[in-house]
Amino acid sequence: MTKFLFTAMTTTPEGALKHIGGGSLLIAWQLDGKRVLIVGGGVVASQRIESILTTDASIFLLAPSDGLIARTRRLIELYPDHVSHLDRTFSGPEEIHNMDMVLTAIDDAEKSRQIVLMCRAAKIPVNAADIPDLCDFYFGSQIRDGPLQIMVSTNGKGPKLTALIKNRVQESLAGVxxxxxxxxxxxxxxxxxxxxxxxxxxxxxxxxxxxxxxxxxxxxxxxxxxxxxxxxxxxxxxxxxxxxxxxxxGGYRLYAEDGASFPLNVGLSSIIAFCAGAIVTVSVFILRQRR
Ligand SMILES: C[C@@]1(CC(=O)O)c2cc3[nH]c(cc4nc(cc5[nH]c(cc(n2)[C@H]1CCC(=O)O)[C@@](C)(CC(=O)O)[C@@H]5CCC(=O)O)C(CC(=O)O)=C4CCC(=O)O)c(CCC(=O)O)c3CC(=O)O
Ligand SMILES: NC(=O)C1=CN([C@@H]2O[C@H](COP(=O)(O)OP(=O)(O)OC[C@H]3O[C@@H](n4cnc5c(N)ncnc54)[C@H](O)[C@@H]3O)[C@@H](O)[C@H]2O)C=CC1
Structure with a gap:
């Protein structure tokens, strides 16, 4: 299957054309200096804050204080320069005014739908955690290592599977x-x-x-x-x-394989030193026993 997908991406345009439609555009969206509204303060909202904190956007978290879970509360406390808490329930279209992106993560599907429709009218990209059909874009499972960013998406079909596939991809990386x-x-x-x-x-x-x-x-x-x-x-x-x-x-070919975590020469000398140390210790022990 993987081979099949790669083929579609790398061979002739005719090959790629067989797979047109039904997917999403995978892009790395730059949010520097942009304003992102997150509505809700629960588990999903806290994950959204963490995702957006990896960018340089200003986050506005709109949710009543008494509905915040501990993790959301902590994120607001830890990152006051990045996250502004608007302590209220969503009041109307004025809430999305001047926003560049809106994410709803509330336990009220009807309100979520209304917010999405407001965003659509205002041409603001929107994600509703509970209504995939209305989302302009989906979140995915992420691997981040500095500038390396890998996102796994099942296009809304199997969110839990994204996490499991991400783990497999993570295991294949060397960490360098x-x-x-x-x-x-x-x-x-x-x-x-x-x-x-x-x-x-x-x-x-x-x-x-x-x-x-x-x-x-x-x-x-x-x-x-x-x-x-x-x-x-x-x-x-x-x-x-x-x-x-x-x-x-001026460098040296340190590693046997990309994934090896120790230099080959240092590794060998450490093993020899360890073996020599072990032989001496055992010899001393045997000699003492004999006395
Ligand atoms: C469409 C999408 C919209 C969006 O949120 O962008 C969406 C929608 C919904 N998810 C639901 C459920 C679950 N979501 C997760 C987990 C994640 N969900 C994420 C993304 C997405 N979820 C988008 C599509 C992504 C894609 O397919 O590629 C991840 C990848 C990223 C993130 O959220 O940041 C994150 C894993 C991050 C990680 O661990 O790495 C788990 C598992 C768990 O919580 O451990 C469950 C329970 C098990 C299950 O249902 O699979 C339900 C309720 C369904 C119901 O009521 O039955 C809906 C609504 C619906 O489907 O109707
Ligand atoms: N996309 C995804 O990965 C997932 C989506 N979901 C869906 O996401 C939604 C949120 O889930 P959780 O974070 O677990 O919910 P939660 O119940 O933990 O939190 C809901 C939050 O929304 C706030 N809220 C409710 N109405 C509001 C309003 N009108 N204005 C402002 N804030 C309001 C509450 O105060 C609370 O902070 C649910 O609809 C759930 O079905 C759930 C799991 C995964």
Missing amino acids: EGDAIMKVGALRKKLKERAPGIGGPIGQQRMKWMSAVCEQWKMTEFTQLDEEMIEKLLDEGWNKKRVPTIEEV
Whole structure:
């Protein structure tokens, strides 16, 4: 099945056309400086706050104090610069005025529907936790590691399964990806300084070289990059139109596999040291017993 989906994404347009419709657009929505209204203060609202806190949006949490669960209350206390509590029940269309996004998470389906319709009239994107059919977009199960963001969605068909599939994806990660991406980001920034310009032949060359480096280096090798090594990688690589190895830029090939959590050389020497220590301890113990 996975293969099938990949095929649809990567082969000819005719192949992709077979799978048109029925899905959602998966995008990373930038909310910097935007105003997000969350209506409700229960379990789902607290999850919504946590999701939106990963962005740079201003959150307005509209719910009566006596309906807040402890987690929501705590989030309001912890992040006063990001979350403003509006202590009341939803009163009418003026509540959505100037909002860029609205999320309802209330235990009142009729009110939720009314809020959605108000948002629709005002052209404000809206998610109603209890009415999938009326949502402009769905939430999904998320994995986050710095700039790495992975979302699993079943398009409203099986929310619990999203969490289980997310766990499987999480298990397949080495835990170094976020760090590696940060370093790749720093490398791309320096490359653009060295070879500036948007598009054109220089843009093509930059993309080709960056893609080649990403393909040939391991994730764990990227994590070693510091400013000095980045300069060397650009001197020896970009300037000479080739991809140097990690050793050539002053790093070392530490890991047997991307997922290995200890350096091979340190790992081996630790094992030898451990075995030697164990032999000495056992010998001393046996000698003492004999006396
Ligand atoms: C359509 C959608 C709208 C939206 O909320 O955006 C929606 C709708 C509904 N969920 C309901 C139930 C449950 N939702 C969860 C959990 C999650 N639900 C999430 C998303 C979504 N839920 C959107 C579609 C996502 C998709 O399919 O890809 C997750 C992924 C993200 C998040 O909410 O942040 C988060 C897991 C996060 C994580 O753990 O990683 C659990 C399990 C649990 O709580 O442990 C249950 C109980 C078990 C079950 O029903 O599966 C019901 C009530 C159904 C009823 O009354 O029977 C409705 C309304 C309905 O379906 O009518
Ligand atoms: N999308 C999802 O993942 C899930 C959705 N749900 C649905 O989400 C909804 C919320 O679930 P929970 O957070 O568990 O509910 P909850 O009962 O814990 O919280 C409801 C909150 O809404 C507030 N509220 C009610 N009417 C309000 C109004 N008019 N104005 C402002 N605040 C109001 C209450 O004070 C309370 O804080 C339910 O309809 C539930 O069926 C439930 C589980 C998962």
